[in-house]
Amino acid sequence: MTSIKNPPFAAPSTSFLSFSTLLSAVDVLQLKWFYTAAAFLLALLALEQMVYRIKKGHLPGDAWTIPIIGKFSDSRRPTMENYRKGWDSGPLSAASVFNIFIVMASSNDYARKIMNSPLHAEPCLVQIFLNGKTHVDFRKGLTNLFTRSALGIYVAIQDKTTRTHFAQWAKDFSQSPRSIMWTARHLNMDTSLRVFCGNHIPQEATVEIGETYWHITKALQLVNFPFAFPGTNVYNAIQSRKIVMKWLTLAAQGSKIEMARGGEPTCMLDTWVQVLADPTYKGRREFSAHEMALVVFSFLFASQDAMSSGVIYGFQHLVDHPAVLEKMPYLRAVVKESLRMQPPVIMVPYKAVRAFPISDEYTVPAGSMLIPSFYNSLHDSAVYPEPDSFIPERWLDSASAANANPKNWMVWGSGPHMCIGREYAMLSMAIVLGLAATMFDWEHEVTPESDKIDIFSTCFPRDGCRIKFTPRKVA
Numbered sequence: 001m002t003s004i005k006n007p008p009f010a011a012p013s014t015s016f017l018s019f020s021t022l023l024s025a026v027d028v029l030q031l032k033w034f035y036t037a038a039a040f041l042l043a044l045l046a047l048e049q050m051v052y053r054i055k056k057g058h059l060p061g062d063a064w065t066i067p068i069i070g071k072f073s074d075s076r077r078p079t080m081e082n083y084r085k086g087w088d089s090g091p092l093s094a095a096s097v098f099n100i101f102i103v104m105a106s107s108n109d110y111a112r113k114i115m116n117s118p119l120h121a122e123p124c125l126v127q128i129f130l131n132g133k134t135h136v137d138f139r140k141g142l143t144n145l146f147t148r149s150a151l152g153i154y155v156a157i158q159d160k161t162t163r164t165h166f167a168q169w170a171k172d173f174s175q176s177p178r179s180i181m182w183t184a185r186h187l188n189m190d191t192s193l194r195v196f197c198g199n200h201i202p203q204e205a206t207v208e209i210g211e212t213y214w215h216i217t218k219a220l221q222l223v224n225f226p227f228a229f230p231g232t233n234v235y236n237a238i239q240s241r242k243i244v245m246k247w248l249t250l251a252a253q254g255s256k257i258e259m260a261r262g263g264e265p266t267c268m269l270d271t272w273v274q275v276l277a278d279p280t281y282k283g284r285r286e287f288s289a290h291e292m293a294l295v296v297f298s299f300l301f302a303s304q305d306a307m308s309s310g311v312i313y314g315f316q317h318l319v320d321h322p323a324v325l326e327k328m329p330y331l332r333a334v335v336k337e338s339l340r341m342q343p344p345v346i347m348v349p350y351k352a353v354r355a356f357p358i359s360d361e362y363t364v365p366a367g368s369m370l371i372p373s374f375y376n377s378l379h380d381s382a383v384y385p386e387p388d389s390f391i392p393e394r395w396l397d398s399a400s401a402a403n404a405n406p407k408n409w410m411v412w413g414s415g416p417h418m419c420i421g422r423e424y425a426m427l428s429m430a431i432v433l434g435l436a437a438t439m440f441d442w443e444h445e446v447t448p449e450s451d452k453i454d455i456f457s458t459c460f461p462r463d464g465c466r467i468k469f470t471p472r473k474v475a
Helices: 014-056 072-076 080-088 108-115 132-146 148-172 181-200 203-219 233-260 268-277 289-319 328-341 422-439
Strands: 092-097 100-105 121-123 350-352 369-372 440-444 453-455 459-461 466-471
Touching: 014 092, 014 100, 080 092, 080 453, 100 108, 108 369, 132 148, 132 268, 148 181, 148 268, 148 422, 148 440, 148 466, 181 203, 181 233, 181 268, 181 289, 181 422, 203 233, 203 289, 233 268, 233 289, 268 289, 289 328, 289 422, 289 440, 289 459, 289 466, 328 422, 350 369, 422 440
Parallel strands: 100 369
Antiparallel strands: 092 100, 121 350, 440 466, 453 459
16 A cells, blocks of 8 residues: 655644744743733722822712823813812812822812911922022012012013003004903013013013913913923923023123122112122022022013913903993002902912821821912902902902901912012002003903913913903093
8 A cells, every 4th residue: 555645634743843832832921921911000000099099088089080190181171160160079179190199278278278387388380489498588588679669660660661562552452352362461571571680681582582481381280291292381391491591591690790880770680689789688698690590580480471360351350340440540459359350370289298187187198289279268258248240349448358358368379488579460460450541442352252261370361351452542
């Protein structure tokens, strides 16, 4: 019988069996790694939820947090409706974003307690100053920049700059209502830089800083994408910061040179250099131009978008209340009421530097973010009857509930980090609104977006506040 070699269904060779066994072993090993990695990942996600729930305790808030990102999607487009939902859930509530545990404080008492507890909490958004005794000593030196004498220098600058801009507004806004948001920001930036730096900064710098500073504002939202990749808010802000610091450092150098020549102070930097040279001054005397620029940079944030927000809402509140606009002699009451109705900043984040027993029932874990809100304090109906109505008269009676409860007046914060330039800011708003009231007739184009709020680090009307300014004829 003839034998058949290598029949089609013959048993596999030994070498083939070995290769097949190796592949099977590799598959099993890969599956083991996959299951191990999956189990490890699931354990981490379970740990994340467990840590969140332990930190949250009995506080209102989501029972579970979205893995890794938490409420990041909400923070990308914050709304007053979502904030109010959290505030209404209780005086303290909890959330998490990128594993940062957050405690929101909506009551006046808890908000004030956070801002007045420097041993337990410190600002973590914009640290204009240091902390502790160093911060206190440094701040004492800077108060000399906001004396009545210093403010007198600034008023002349503000008046001149504002009138220059209003001359252009008379041409640009006299035909039909237009959004004033960016125009008002440009006015405020030019005014701030002239007050802070005087002629030590050229006009081209104010334009460049004004155009790039919005990137910094956007990056100062409560939560941003945590990595500075090109195109992200944080990356753009870093590039903008370099531009701003370049010009501010040159201005500080110019001020030092001018004051050394015996010049008279014409801006805030000059005033500061003069204070440091005063033999009776007992604080720190040596500041490099870069250090001075850093302080001015911090002031610029507070003066730029916070004051721009205040001015824009001041225009909107006044133009919508023509009876008030006719009574501008009580200008300070108008400014206070506008700031109360819509504070430029509705909250400031702090960080718990150690476990913080904020109440008898709850201790904020160390490392958590604390967010005291000002909005509810400023809309407390027991202190401000008809809190959603624009009533400047509430500030004219010294015995009114508004004046009798200064602890609710949280526009400028509270505690050791309370805004050092609050009088300057209110003066600036008064100058802009007062001059505009005497120079123009106003007409507001109300849109469906007028009462809606865009929230960045500061607040703005969503439609930019569309106003027509008609120059008044001089009799």
